[in-house]
Amino acid sequence: MHVDKGTVTAVLGRNGVGKTTLCRSLVGLTPARAGRIVLDGIDVTHLPPHRICAMHISLVPQGRRIFSSLTVEENLAIAVRRGPWDIQHVFGVFPRLGERRHHRGNELSGGEQQMLAIARALVANPVLLVMDEPTEGLAPMLVAEVGNLIRRLKHEAHRSCSSSRTPRSP
Numbered sequence: 001m002h003v004d005k006g007t008v009t010a011v012l013g014r015n016g017v018g019k020t021t022l023c024r025s026l027v028g029l030t031p032a033r034a035g036r037i038v039l040d041g042i043d044v045t046h047l048p049p050h051r052i053c054a055m056h057i058s059l060v061p062q063g064r065r066i067f068s069s070l071t072v073e074e075n076l077a078i079a080v081r082r083g084p085w086d087i088q089h090v091f092g093v094f095p096r097l098g099e100r101r102h103h104r105g106n107e108l109s110g111g112e113q114q115m116l117a118i119a120r121a122l123v124a125n126p127v128l129l130v131m132d133e134p135t136e137g138l139a140p141m142l143v144a145e146v147g148n149l150i151r152r153l154k155h156e157a158h159r160s161c162s163s164s165r166t167p168r169s170p
Contacts (some may be wrong), residue, residue, distance in 0.1 A: 007154070008151075008153075019133075019156055026047060026057065027130075028048055028051070032046075039055055039127075045065055056124070057126055058079075058122070059131075060132065060135065062133040069105070071102050071103060072102070073101045073159065076116075076123050078120075079121070084125065086123060094114065100112060111138050114134070114136075115130060118146070131150075149152055
């Protein structure tokens with residue numbers, strides 16, 4: 001698989017075919033069993049997660065993985081890096097998070113938690129954004145909002161986005 005800068009790549013498949021394993025391998029959380037992972041000419045296949053993170057690769061993990069005891073603002077503050085995506089910018093994209101900035105993660109709805117997971121990845125200002133099941137469990141309106149955000153990232157920020165999802169049955 002090759003992902004060009006400024007493109008969106010989606011990996012589709014039924015449960016159990018390795019989409020999450022691929023996402024986790026890209027960020028170093030699961031060791032790759034075969035192949036290589038190369039970012040801007042640098043082989044990151046066997047680098048530890050913190051070194052890959054330092055190369056500005058962000059993950060929106062399946063299951064959200066937000067810090068439930070931290071507020072929305074604190075969840076974002078721990079990931080902020082210099083760049084166009086700061087906390088105020090993500091509050092502009094996700095106004096509901098701005099309204100709930102002082103609420104703890106465990107006080108948010110599932111949709112709000114997913115928005116927070118995406119916002120946390122964005123404030124890290126990644127060159128590669130990996131999203132594992134970014135619309136899982138979201139209401140149709142929020143699914144559309146996530147789709148719009150991915151299009152916005154592609155057109156405005158020229159970031160590479162890799163997304164995996166399980167296709168829905170017709």
